[in-house]
C-alpha cells in the first residue's frame with residue numbers, strides 16, 4: 196500500500212450531520228475529504244482499518260450539499276477482551292493501552308512513592324480513559340455546574356446539564372431514584388450484583404453510623420451505595436462501545452487508529468487541519484470548518500502549546516511560533532487525590548486472587564458474564580461533608596475495594612502500578628499479604644489547589660510535565676484527615692466487626708514516630724501515600740473572553756483563533772464533586788447538539804416523563820467571533 200504523505204484539498208462544512216455523540220472519544224478532526232490518503236474506513240466498527248487506505252480509494256470528488264464527513268484520529272488501537280472484563284480495571288494501568296504518565300516529583304505529597312512521582316494513567320485506546328477506568332457512574336453535585344456558570348461558562352449550569360445526564364444514560368439499575376435517570380441512552384449503567392461480604396459490611400457499617408443508603412446520583416449526593424457502573428451484560432461499556440461502535444459504520448465517518456496528532460495546522464489565526472503521524476510516516480489532513488481536540492486534560496494543553504497556543508514563556512522556551520498567546524493553557528490543573536486505609540478482614544470475606552474460588556469465578560464469568568469478575572471491584576461508594584467544606588457539597592468521597600493484596604507477587608505488582616517505593620512496599624505492604632482485606636480510598640473531591648501541565652520539550656513524544664501541586668492549602672490536608680477519621684469510626688461498627696475488620700498496623704516508613712491513626716499519623720499517611728483518582732481536568736478551561744486565563748469560550752471554541760474547538764475534561768472550569776467520566780460525556784453530548792444548532796431545554800430534576808426531557812430542543816447558535 197502506497198500512502199501519499201499529504202492530503203490534497205480541503206472542504207468541510209459545519210457538522211450538520213456529524214455522527215451523533217462521538218465527540219468524547221478522542222481527538223476529532225472534521226474533514227470533508229478530497230484527500231487521496233484517508234479512508235474510506237467504513238466496515239462495521241470500522242476500526243479494522245487503522246491506516247490510510249490505498250491510492251485506489253482516492254477521494255477525488257467534492258461532497259456538496261448537507262453532507263459532512265468526519266475523521267477521528269486516535270493514537271491508540273481497538274479495545275480488547277482483557278480491558279472489557281470489569282474486574283481487570285486496575286490491571287490496565289501501565290500497559291500499552293495506557294499513556295503511562297507520571298507527575299513531576301511532588302514536595303508536599305507522594306513521599307512514599309518512587310521519586311515522589313504519582314502514576315497518572317490515561318487511556319490510549321478507542322474510548323480513551325473510559326476504556327481503562329473503574330467505570331463508576333457519578334454525576335457530581337448540581338452546585339458544580341452552577342459554579343461553572345458563575346466562573347464564566349455562560350449557559351453551562353445544572354439545569355443545562357441535567358437533560359444530558361438523562362439522555363446519555365441507559366440505566367439498568369433497579370435501585371435508581373425515579374425521575375433522575377435515563378433508560379434510552381447509549382451508555383449502559385448496571386447495578387452491582389455480587390458484592391463481597393466485606394463490601395456488605397462497609398455499607399451496613401455506614402448505615403449503622405448514620406449515613407443514608409441510596410442513589411447518590413439522585414436528589415441527595417450525601418449517601419452511600421453499592422456503586423453503579425458503566426457495565427453492559429457483564430462487560431465494560433466504554434464510550435468506544437456506547438458511542439463509536441454503533442456510529443462506526445456511518446459512511447461519513449472515518450477513523451484512523453494508531454495515529455498521533457502532532458500539531459494543529461493554522462493559516463494565520465484559522466485552524467485548517469492537523470499534522471499527524473501514522474505508521475512512522477507524517478501526514479496532513481485539512482478541515483474547512485473545524486478541528487476538534489478531545490485528547491484529555493493532559494494531552495490537550497500539550498497539543499495546543501505545540502501548535503502555538505499557550506503561555507508566552509512556554510512557547511518561547513521551545514521556540515514554538517506563537518499563533519495565539521493564551522496564558523491559561525496548562526494552568527488550572529485539578530484532580531482528586533486519595534490515600535488508602537487498609538484493613539484485614541476474615542478469611543473468605545473479600546476477593547483474593549490465589550484462591551480456588553477465583554478459578555470458579557472466572558469460569559462463571561466466562562459462561563454467564565456474572566460474578567466477581569463482572570464488577571470493577573470498587574464496589575461501595577459514598578460521599579461525606581467534612582467541617583472544612585466551603586459550601587453544601589460533600590468534600591470527601593469513600594470508595595471501597597475489597598480485594599486482598601494477595602501473595603507477595605501480586606502485592607508487588609500493585610505497588611508497581613501505584614509506584615510505591617521499595618522501602619514502603621517491604622515494610623508496609625508486604626507484611627500484610629496473604630490475608631483477606633479491604634482497601635478504602637479516602638478521596639478529597641473539593642481540592643483547593645491547582646497544578647500545571649508544562650512542556651518538557653517541543654517533541655510530542657515527550658510526556659508533558661504534570662505537577663499536581665497538592666496540599667498547597669492546609670485545609671485540604673485537614674479535610675482528608677477528617678475523612679480518614681470518619682472511616683476509622685465506621686470500621687468500628689458492629690457490621691465491620693462481623694467481618695473481623697482490623698486496621699493494618701505495620702509501620703509506614705516516614706510516619707513511624709506517630710501513634711497509629713493519630714491526627715499526625717493520618718496527616719503523614721496522606722502525604723506519604725498520595726495518589727490521584729485519574730480525574731485531571733481544567734487545563735483549557737471555559738470562560739468569557741474577558742478572562743485572560745480562559746482558553747475556550749462557552750461554545751468550546753478556542754479564544755483568539757478560528758475553527759478550533761476543545762471538547763474534553765480540560766474545558767471544565769472547576770472539578771466536579773465525584774468521578775469525571777459522566778460530566779465529560781454530558782459535556783460532549785451537549786457540544787454535539789450545539790454544533791447541530793440546538794440544545795435540550797434546560798430542566799431541573801426530577802422529571803415526570805423521560806421522553807419529554809430528552810426530546811425538547813431549543814435552537815442554539817454558536818458565536819464564532821474571536
Ligand SMILES: Cc1cc2nc3c(=O)[nH]c(=O)nc-3n(C[C@H](O)[C@H](O)[C@H](O)COP(=O)(O)OP(=O)(O)OC[C@H]3O[C@@H](n4cnc5c(N)ncnc54)[C@H](O)[C@@H]3O)c2cc1C
Pocket residue numbers: 219220221222268269270271288316317318319320321322323324325327328329330331332333454455456457489490491492494498728729730731762763764765774775776777779
Ligand atoms: C485509571 C482511571 C480510572 C478512572 N476511573 C473512573 C471512574 O471509575 N469513573 C469516572 O467517572 N471516571 C473515571 N476516570 C476518569 C475518566 O475516565 C476521565 O475523566 C475521562 O475519560 C476523560 O475523558 P477525556 O475525553 O477528557 O479524555 P480521555 O478519555 O483520556 O481521551 C483522550 C483520548 O485522546 C487520545 N489522544 C491523546 N493524545 C492524542 C494525540 N496526540 N493524537 C491522537 N489521539 C490522542 C487518547 O489516546 C485517548 O483516546 C478514570 C480515569 C482513569 C485513567
